[in-house]
Amino acid sequence: VEVSLSDVRERVTPWHLQPPTVEDVEGAVRRISGVLVRTPLLESERVNRRLGCRLFVKAEGLQRTGSFKARGAWNTMSLLFAEGRLDGVICGSSGNHGQAVAWAANRFGVPALVMMPHDAPATKVERTSEWGAEIVRYDRHRENRDIIGHRLAAQRSLTSISAFDDRRIIAGAATLSVEITDQARELGTAVDRLVVNCSGGGMAAGCALMMRRLGTATEVWATEPENYDDLDRSLAAGTLLRNDGVRPSSICDSLMAPSTGPLTFSIMREYLSGAVKVSDQEVLTAMRLAYSEFGLVVEPGGAAGLAAVLSGRIDVKDRNVTVVLSGSNVDASIFRNAIDA
Amino acid sequence: VEVSLSDVRERVTPWHLQPPTVEDVEGAVRRISGVLVRTPLLESERVNRRLGCRLFVKAEGLQRTGSFKARGAWNTMSLLFAEGRLDGVICGSSGNHGQAVAWAANRFGVPALVMMPHDAPATKVERTSEWGAEIVRYDRHRENRDIIGHRLAAQRSLTSISAFDDRRIIAGAATLSVEITDQARELGTAVDRLVVNCSGGGMAAGCALMMRRLGTATEVWATEPENYDDLDRSLAAGTLLRNDGVRPSSICDSLMAPSTGPLTFSIMREYLSGAVKVSDQEVLTAMRLAYSEFGLVVEPGGAAGLAAVLSGRIDVKDRNVTVVLSGSNVDASIFRNAIDA
Numbered sequence: 195v196e197v198s199l200s201d202v203r204e205r206v207t208p209w210h211l212q213p214p215t216v217e218d219v220e221g222a223v224r225r226i227s228g229v230l231v232r233t234p235l236l237e238s239e240r241v242n243r244r245l246g247c248r249l250f251v252k253a254e255g256l257q258r259t260g261s262f263k264a265r266g267a268w269n270t271m272s273l274l275f276a277e278g279r280l281d282g283v284i285c286g287s288s289g290n291h292g293q294a295v296a297w298a299a300n301r302f303g304v305p306a307l308v309m310m311p312h313d314a315p316a317t318k319v320e321r322t323s324e325w326g327a328e329i330v331r332y333d334r335h336r337e338n339r340d341i342i343g344h345r346l347a348a349q350r351s352l353t354s355i356s357a358f359d360d361r362r363i364i365a366g367a368a369t370l371s372v373e374i375t376d377q378a379r380e381l382g383t384a385v386d387r388l389v390v391n392c393s394g395g396g397m398a399a400g401c402a403l404m405m406r407r408l409g410t411a412t413e414v415w416a417t418e419p420e421n422y423d424d425l426d427r428s429l430a431a432g433t434l435l436r437n438d439g440v441r442p443s444s445i446c447d448s449l450m451a452p453s454t455g456p457l458t459f460s461i462m463r464e465y466l467s468g469a470v471k472v473s474d475q476e477v478l479t480a481m482r483l484a485y486s487e488f489g490l491v492v493e494p495g496g497a498a499g500l501a502a503v504l505s506g507r508i509d510v511k512d513r514n515v516t517v518v519l520s521g522s523n524v525d526a527s528i529f530r531n532a533i534d535a
Numbered sequence: 536v537e538v539s540l541s542d543v544r545e546r547v548t549p550w551h552l553q554p555p556t557v558e559d560v561e562g563a564v565r566r567i568s569g570v571l572v573r574t575p576l577l578e579s580e581r582v583n584r585r586l587g588c589r590l591f592v593k594a595e596g597l598q599r600t601g602s603f604k605a606r607g608a609w610n611t612m613s614l615l616f617a618e619g620r621l622d623g624v625i626c627g628s629s630g631n632h633g634q635a636v637a638w639a640a641n642r643f644g645v646p647a648l649v650m651m652p653h654d655a656p657a658t659k660v661e662r663t664s665e666w667g668a669e670i671v672r673y674d675r676h677r678e679n680r681d682i683i684g685h686r687l688a689a690q691r692s693l694t695s696i697s698a699f700d701d702r703r704i705i706a707g708a709a710t711l712s713v714e715i716t717d718q719a720r721e722l723g724t725a726v727d728r729l730v731v732n733c734s735g736g737g738m739a740a741g742c743a744l745m746m747r748r749l750g751t752a753t754e755v756w757a758t759e760p761e762n763y764d765d766l767d768r769s770l771a772a773g774t775l776l777r778n779d780g781v782r783p784s785s786i787c788d789s790l791m792a793p794s795t796g797p798l799t800f801s802i803m804r805e806y807l808s809g810a811v812k813v814s815d816q817e818v819l820t821a822m823r824l825a826y827s828e829f830g831l832v833v834e835p836g837g838a839a840g841l842a843a844v845l846s847g848r849i850d851v852k853d854r855n856v857t858v859v860l861s862g863s864n865v866d867a868s869i870f871r872n873a874i875d876a
Contacts, residue, residue: 228722234575236597239638240665255830256577256594297580317827324581381569485870486658489596489832489863522830526874529826533867 211457214365214400216407222269222365223372230264231257235377235516238487247510248383249503251484252374255492255522259293259321261448262520263357266366266396267294270355271302273362280304284352286339288447289318290495290521291357296327307352309339315447315525334450335440358394359455368400374516375408385412386513389499391520392416392425392469393449395458401518402465413467417502419444419474419495424453425462426469434459445474445528448495448521470508476501481532484519494528496521552798555706555741557748563610563706564713571605572598576718576857579828588851589724590844592825593715596833596863600634600662602789603861604698607707607737608635611696612643614703621645625693627680629788630659631836631862632698637668648693650680656788656866675791676781699735700796709741715857716749726753727854730840732861733757733766733810734790736799742859743806754808758843760785760815760836765794766803767810775800786815786869789836789862811849817842822873825860835869837862 235250242248258264274280282305285295292308299306306327310319311334323329332342347354356363371388378385388405392398395416402414418425421441428435436453444450454462472480477494480501484492492500499517502508508515555563576591583589595603615621623646626636633649640647647668651660652675664670673683688695697704712729719726729746733739736757743755759766762782769776777794785791795803813821818835821842825833833841840858843849849856 231575231577234572234597236572239599240662253597256575258580260830321581485832486867489601491826491830491832526827530871530874533871 210361211359212361213403213457213461214361214368218361218365219368219372219404222265222369225269225272226265226366226369229268232373233257235374235381236488241483241487245503245510247512248514249510250378250385250516251488251490251500252370252516252518253488253490254370254518254520255490255496259290259297260522261290261294261496262367262370262397262518263290263294264297265369266363267291267298267355269366270360270362271298274353275302279353282306282350282352283355284343284347285309285355285357286343287357288314288450289322289523290448292322292327293318293325293523295355296322296325299327300325307346307350309343313443315523317525318523321523358396359457361457363396364400364458364461367397368404370397370518371401371404371408375410375412378516383514384410385516387508387510387515388412388414389502389508389515389517390414390416391449391495391498391518392418392454393451393495395425395454395462397518397520398466399458399461403461406465414465415467415502415508416462416469417498418469418471419446419449419498420471422450423469423471426471428454428459429463429466429469445477446495446498448493449498470502472498472501472505472507476505478532478535480504481529482535485533490519491522491524491529492519493521493524551702552700553702554744554798554802555702555709559702559706560709560713560745563606563710566610566613567606567707567710570609573714574598576715576722577829582824582828586844586851588853589855590851591719591726591857592829592831592841593711593857593859594829594831595711595859595861596831596837600631600638601863602631602635602837603708603711603738603859604631604635605638606710607704608632608639608696610707611701611703612639615694616643620694623647623691623693624696625684625688626650626696626698627684628698629655629791630663630864631789633663633668634659634666634864636696637663637666640668641666648687648691650684654784656864658866659864662864699737700798702798704737705741705799705802707741708738709745711738711859712742712745712749716751716753719857724855725751726857728849728851728856729753729755730843730849730856730858731755731757732790732836732839732859733759733795734792734836736766736795736803738859738861739807740799740802744802747806755806756808756843756849757803757810758839759810759812760787760790760839761812763791764810764812767812769795769800770804770807770810786818787836787839789834790839811843813839813842813846813848816876817846819873819876821845822870823876826874831860832863832865832870833860834862834865
């Protein structure tokens with residue numbers, strides 16, 4: 195009997211740490227249907243003229259809980275619920291994943307505990323708490339969230355919902371690829387380049403994998419804040435690197451994960467076209483454009499992809515490009531800065 | 536041969552000044568399909584909980600040119616184009632109708648002239664001009680736009696595109712009713728009350744008429760700025776009244792028409808459930824809520840309906856209510872005030 199390397203890998207890797215299949219993503223599409231929002235794919239002829247391309251934005255800040263994270267959280271918890279394994283959940287998040295998990299837990303009527311860093315935006319902490327989740331704060335620089343999480347999960351018998359490195363979370367985020375491809379087709383076109391933000395890499399991995407599986411020619415590019423460019427460095431090194439040491443903060447609070455995950459990185463390494471980084475100032479300019487040209491409120495992390503396009507870091511000339519504006523949860527003080535940018 | 540009163544009316548009233556039929560609206564739905572945006576119908580569970588109702592917002596600020604006006608302008612100019620009668624167009628507008636007409640003229644490759652009041656928002660003037668339209672400014676208080684318009688139209692052989700009092704414009708706006716009803720059905724629900732802003736009354740008349748024709752039980756309510764409450768007074772008096780004299784300005788620049796039109800008023804008188812007025816402060820509060828809870832940029836006039844709901848002027852308790860957020864073209868200075876409201 196011959197045993198291939200992938201057979202062995204499948205046997206030793208737990209199910210949820212294997213890449214999602216097309217069936218996983220199709221299942222996720224079914225599960226989110228009617229619960230989540232099919233967010234619109236918008237364009238502005240003024241912006242197109244200015245950039246010399248056709249640019250669509252996927253307005254995912256209009257998603258439930260204000261970010262794409264609702265896709266993965268809902269998909270994962272729906273699966274757990276169907277298996278009778280959804281009692282209580284725990285997760286760590288600067289805010290968007292936490293809100294999504296808290297919201298889904300509220301809908302399923304189970305308790306949620308969310309670990310949030312001490313510097314998480316006030317808006318996000320408030321909203322997570324309003325969904326009835328218990329919040330545990332920790333120091334991003336001095337404490338290890340994973341250790342705190344494992345202890346709390348064991349003590350209270352809670353199921354951990356990963357923010358990105360999980361087949362079900364990635365499949366949930368990959369529903370974006372399916373929707374974008376369908377919406378572009380409805381508009382009589384196709385997407386040459388899809389630009390998404392990357393923190394842990396769930397969205398970038400899911401979209402890159404699924405675009406390939408759908409048989410599209412869509413290149414998927416990821417963007418990171420300039421001091422949190424672990425993905426770019428990891429892709430260059432061919433191995434998973436971290437954002438080590440104390441670094442200057444970024445206004446992109448949702449893109450400051452210490453690194454991508456073993457699963458998301460292994461997928462991105464294979465399917466992603468590349469990663470580029472953007473500055474805080476470029477992000478503010480992108481937030482302003484989203485406000486003035488698209489009528490959308492976008493949070494800093496959610497505007498990183500658009501910033502990469504506007505700053506010319508991703509070549510869009512004469513192409514058909516889609517950017518995911520991934521979230522809208524922003525404190526008023528930062529949004530005011532963006533309008534003035 | 537018997538001749539009914541409605542027969543006589545039909546014979547003496549020009550076609551475009553008669554109320555739209557279901558066929559007119561269905562035609563408009565077909566004409567805008569694939570060109571305009573099917574804007575999303577969004578809800579926020581946080582807002583629902585706070586108001587004790589189910590509130591949907593129709594995010595029409597995401598429409599082409601940033602307002603619902605694109606519906607009527609596109610429908611009217613498509614019909615003129617199909618009849619070989621689209622050479623050049625003229626319209627008067629504080630900005631949204633002007634932008635919509637300028638945009639449509641640009642798409643059809645014909646010249647547009649837009650008369651804009653001296654106090655129109657800078658953003659709107661700029662954007663209208665960017666679509667290639669010629670702008671003629673006039674003094675809202677001292678000059679009569681209709682007289683200037685007639686003279687220019689005659690001198691240059693331009694076709695006048697009414698901002699509201701036209702069967703084709705009303706049919707275009709009425710496509711909102713069709714979309715909202717369809718979208719509510721897709722969400723497994725129906726709308727008890729639909730709240731729209733009123734300036735000239737095209738949207739309110741179109742939606743009220745079409746909701747009745749669709750056989751829904753949806754009540755349609757209109758909102759006006761407090762010093763521009765001609766509709767409320769007209770409905771009470773049973774005859775068309777104007778906002779006479781010099782009045783305090785309103786931040787709702789798009790809702791300051793001198794009066795509704797003979798056609799829109801005759802329709803609203805028959806089908807509208809009522810009109811309520813809102814203050815500038817209530818409008819700013821509504822803009823803030825649209826920003827913080829829905830991730831949407833809404834201009835003052837576009838937020839009047841939401842202001843009426845939030846201020847309790849329209850009873851929503853335990854009902855299923857939809858508000859049209861009709862536009863997003865707002866100067867940064869005013870938007871900043873709203874965020875701070």
